[in-house]
Amino acid sequence: MTHQVDRRGALECMLWAGTGMLWVLSGGVPRSLGLGSAVAAELPKGAFTFLQISDSHIGFNKPVNPNPLATLQEAIAKIKAMRVKPTFMLHTGDITHLSKDMEFNDADQAIKASGLTTFYVPGEHDVIDEGSGKAYLQRYGKGAKGAGWHSFDQNGIHFIGLVNVVNLKSGGLGNLGNEQLEWLEDDVKSLSASTPIVVFAHIPLWTVYPEWGWGTEDGTRALGYLKRFGSVTVLNGHIHQIMQKVEGNVTFHTARSTAFPQPEPGKAKSPGPMAVPAGDLGKYLGVTDVKFAKVNTPLAIMDSTLAGT
Amino acid sequence: MHKRTALAPFGGATKPDRAPLRIAVAWVLLMLMAPAPTHPQPAAAVETEVEITIDNFTFTPAVITIEPGTIVKWLNRDDIPHMVVAKSLTFKSKALDTDDSFLHKFNEVGEVDYFCSLHPHMTGRVIVRPRSG
Numbered sequence: 540m541t542h543q544v545d546r547r548g549a550l551e552c553m554l555w556a557g558t559g560m561l562w563v564l565s566g567g568v569p570r571s572l573g574l575g576s577a578v579a580a581e582l583p584k585g586a587f588t589f590l591q592i593s594d595s596h597i598g599f600n601k602p603v604n605p606n607p608l609a610t611l612q613e614a615i616a617k618i619k620a621m622r623v624k625p626t627f628m629l630h631t632g633d634i635t636h637l638s639k640d641m642e643f644n645d646a647d648q649a650i651k652a653s654g655l656t657t658f659y660v661p662g663e664h665d666v667i668d669e670g671s672g673k674a675y676l677q678r679y680g681k682g683a684k685g686a687g688w689h690s691f692d693q694n695g696i697h698f699i700g701l702v703n704v705v706n707l708k709s710g711g712l713g714n715l716g717n718e719q720l721e722w723l724e725d726d727v728k729s730l731s732a733s734t735p736i737v738v739f740a741h742i743p744l745w746t747v748y749p750e751w752g753w754g755t756e757d758g759t760r761a762l763g764y765l766k767r768f769g770s771v772t773v774l775n776g777h778i779h780q781i782m783q784k785v786e787g788n789v790t791f792h793t794a795r796s797t798a799f800p801q802p803e804p805g806k807a808k809s810p811g812p813m814a815v816p817a818g819d820l821g822k823y824l825g826v827t828d829v830k831f832a833k834v835n836t837p838l839a840i841m842d843s844t845l846a847g848t
Numbered sequence: 849m850h851k852r853t854a855l856a857p858f859g860g861a862t863k864p865d866r867a868p869l870r871i872a873v874a875w876v877l878l879m880l881m882a883p884a885p886t887h888p889q890p891a892a893a894v895e896t897e898v899e900i901t902i903d904n905f906t907f908t909p910a911v912i913t914i915e916p917g918t919i920v921k922w923l924n925r926d927d928i929p930h931m932v933v934a935k936s937l938t939f940k941s942k943a944l945d946t947d948d949s950f951l952h953k954f955n956e957v958g959e960v961d962y963f964c965s966l967h968p969h970m971t972g973r974v975i976v977r978p979r980s981g
Contacts, residue, residue, distance in 0.1 A: 601927045601946070637929060637943055663966045667929065667943035709935045709963035710971050751905070752969040809904035812927050 593776030594796030598636035607798035631776035632662030632741030713742030713755035748804035795825035
């Protein structure tokens with residue numbers, strides 16, 4: 540994998556919004572890449588790639604985007620048209636807007652059309668049914684623990700889906716809770732330090748902007764259990780925009796929404812939906828694709844927008 | 849803050865069996881035969897209702913002081929759903945979508961902290977003080 544995200548590439552990424560993100564893992568370090576065919580063509584043969592989509596908010600109906608199902612379907616159509624077929628897809632939560640059965644059904648049908656196996660974690664909008672998350676667990680909780688946390692292995696990478704949207708405390712941020720953290724500690728105990736780790740959860744595990752609740756109260760404890768690993772990639776949603784940060788061996792990345800953008804931290808009165816000029820919505824929505832190749836270059840993460848820029 | 853009239857609740861049995869009916873008829877007859885009370889009770893009580901709005905992920909006013917028996921109404925005017933949950937978990941709304949509201953009556957004197965369980969950085973406080981005078 541030779542493609543690096545240079546400044547221009549990064550700026551292009553910033554213009555993409557709303558489809559999802561393609562990730563390439565190279566030498567155990569993830570990098571995001573665009574979904575465009577030019578970048579896909581640069582991938583080494585047999586590269587392991589996976590996709591991240593997030594924050595579909597099916598059921599949202601406000602003027603910012605009155606039809607998030609259509610923008611999700613558009614994202615899925617882009618994914619299906621990719622020259623490189625990702626191995627699977629992650630959805631980092633807020634599948635629905637109000638946890639209604641019909642919203643879950645619509646999202647499910649749209650996502651299944653991708654033909655990709657999809658792994659989920661819930662967002663806070665997915666656990667506001669009468670049963671406080673039962674609707675989500677009935678659909679996606681098979682084999683999961685607690686409120687839906689789980690792990691699996693693929694191509695030598697250990698993937699961990701965490702839930703940080705339940706039992707939130709007054710005045711606090713996202714919350715993992717002791718039971719889940721003990722499970723995490725046990726889950727990674729027997730892994731060698733050279734195992735690449737990919738953690739995915741809805742609310743950022745790192746503190747992005749606590750004034751808007753963008754962070755996880757006990758995220759530091761989770762990261763503490765992972766600090767001995769040579770490569771840790773943390774994929775989140777929730778904030779409807781791309782942010783990346785590297786801290787030691789840990790790469791943090793947040794994905795765009797397929798439904799509507801949110802403002803940059805502190806640049807609006809609240810983190811509510813951000814209105815954009817008519818016709819420009821596709822530039823703010825996106826998907827993420829990750830590629831993994833066993834060479835000594837970083838894992839590639841590629842963001843792309845519905846507008847295809 | 850405004851006043852509203854609270855109506856007395858209606859009974860709810862839809863399929864009464866005969867025994868309670870006979871008891872009820874006997875009770876009505878007994879009441880008709882009894883002398884009229886010299887100080888009849890008012891048919892309806894007046895309750896106070898205060899409104900807290902949710903705009904831009906903020907409860908406004910964030911702190912309110914009310915008297916016991918006051919009904920507090922939270923109205924969500926955001927494009928995003930919110931919930932209203934007592935920190936002590938003594939009450940909890942369902943998810944409030946845009947323009948949805950939640951009512952809770954505060955009977956006990958004291959301070960009640962609450963928050964949005966979806967966005968827990970949103971917090972507020974209701975202070976219930978005894979009636980003056």
